[in-house]
Amino acid sequence: MLNWDHIFATRSSRMRASEIRELLKLLDRPDIISFAGGIPDPELFPDAEFKAAYAEIFGGPAVSAALQYSVSEGYRPLREWLAKQMAALGIPATVDNIFITSGSQQALDYLGKLFLSPKDTALVTWPTYLGALQAFNAYEPAYDQLNPGGNRTPEAYRQQAAEAGGRVKFAYLSADFANPTGETVDRAGRERVLDLAEELDVAVIEDAAYQSLRYDGEAIPPILALEIARKGDINSARTIYCGSFSKTLAPGLRVGWVCASEAVIRKLVLMKQAADLHSSTINQMAICTVAERGFDEQVAKIHKVYKHRRSAMLAALERYMPADVTWTKPEGGMFVWVTLPKGTDGAALLAKSIQTAKVAFVPGRAFFADGSGENTLRLSFSCANDKMIEEGIRRLGDLIRGEVAEAA
Known part of the structure; x- marks a missing residue:
């Protein structure tokens, strides 16, 4: 063999x-x-709502667009709906800040590719989402422990990254009901992550796959919302919000999104053009219909x-x-x-x-x-x-x- x-x-x-x-x-x-x-x-x-949505698509003039090649950014009506959802979370965004992915897992892969050169350091929590490690591993990084409740200095992170042969590129975390722990980072911890990212001049990747699944307690603003409150504009923010419909509507349709600065979105669009051109248009249309009618x-x-x-x-x-x-x-x-x-x-x-x-x-x-x-x-x-x-x-x-x- x-x-x-x-x-x-x-x-x-x-x-x-x-x-x-x-x-x-x-x-x-x-x-x-x-x-x-x-x-x-x-x-x-x-399922009944999706059955009706697909029937409408196939029974009307939209079917031609649904089955044709489409733009890499994603289906515009869905991006418009998501921009409104982001605004409700304290994240003022336009369609140009929204990028549709084939599930949020693809977003993690793209972000690993975008930021990590071999031997660069990714800051992740101990423990962290296994799928993120799998996505990042392909780009040959080193890892260091991100502790939102700790007081480790930026210089300590810089030194360890230099010893590994690169520099810190981003801090990755799931702030709400994290996979695997179910734990939530409090507001003070989110602010500390932003402070650390500013000191290190790195990105923050906010994995918000479970953000909609709060059953008790008071909601805490997303990290991106807190940063926009500091800086006044999403295009000045270093936080990249990764969302998903997999935990709320249907994982099999593989529809996720990124909400971030236009500069980041433009790079991700180029990556998608090279990787798979665009996410399934008909699935985006169905997700949009179901979400608009009853999310x-x-x-x-x-x-x-x-x-x-x-x-x-x-x-x-x-x-x-x-x-x-x-x-x-x-x-x-x-x-x-x-x-x-x-x-x-x-x-x-x-x-x-x-x-x-x-x-x-x-x-x-x-x-x-x-x-x-x-x-x-x-x-x-x-x-x-x-x-x-x-x-x-x-x-x-x-x-x-x-x-x-x-x-x-």
């Missing part, structure tokens, strides 16, 4: 299979209770269901987890982050859980750029009903209790 390794680019050595994608295969096993997939519940998709109602529907499941999971964790296990208490999103006693290996626990307890989750190590976090795991409640949550957390608690006792 041909050995391709010496032909592949060096960046290919940093490409790794997603542990989460592999775990999603377990969703097809009826004997497994899965808290692994961080995916929306398909029962909540607005708020759809969000309210999923809020009710996910809030209940979040609360059910937190209550089950209280009932069944050993005293030395801790977890986050998210105000929104899809995830609860569990920290096990020191010395417990989440990956080994998963292997045993699949065989005995028949419960799936995601071991936490994959979310750490430095490979730490072995005693952590991520639980998703979005696709789990009350019975699954009660039984699955009970089994998992029994398994962890047995592992802790055995280690002692």
Whole structure:
């Protein structure tokens, strides 16, 4: 068999299979209770609304445009609707500040390509979204820990980046109900990130995939909104807001967006022209139709269901987890982050859980750029009903209790 390794680019050595994608295969096993997939519940998709939207497109004069090549920036009516949504979040924007992507994952890939030269440093939280690490890894960066609540000096970041052979290029974070922890960065932490970015003269990539999924507490302005309040104009801002319809309307249509300075948008448009020309026009048109007619109602529907499941999971964790296990208490999103006693290996626990307890989750190590976090795991409640949550957390608690006792 041909050995391709010496032909592949060096960046290919940093490409790794997603542990989460592999775990999603377990969703097809009826004997497994899965808290692994961080995916929306398909029962909540607005399928009737999409059926009507596509029927209208195919039944009218818009079908020709829907099936034709289109502009790389994205479908203008959708960008106009998104500009209004951004304004409601405190982000005054025009269509020229909005760029449509094939899901927010494509935005992360493009931004990695745009900013990272080999050996440059990306600041990410510990832990962080696994998909971001996968997107950035192809551009051969170094990583350093971003801690919005910390007091590390800009000079310390500069020095470590120089030792790695490059310079800091951006700070990446999910400020609302982050994947994987479910945690939210408070306003003071967001302001500190902006201060750090100003000192380092770097971009801020704000991953807002879960921003719409708040169930409790007071909303906090997006980082981009806070920066615009400081500077008065989005085109003077260094924050790049990445949004998605995957968690609210439908992930399979692969429609996301970037809201940023026109200078950044222009570069992203050039990248898209070279990569895939434009996102699916017909899917953008359908998303726009469904969003215009009932986005708020759809969000309210999923809020009710996910809030209940979040609360059910937190209550089950209280009932069944050993005293030395801790977890986050998210105000929104899809995830609860569990920290096990020191010395417990989440990956080994998963292997045993699949065989005995028949419960799936995601071991936490994959979310750490430095490979730490072995005693952590991520639980998703979005696709789990009350019975699954009660039984699955009970089994998992029994398994962890047995592992802790055995280690002692």
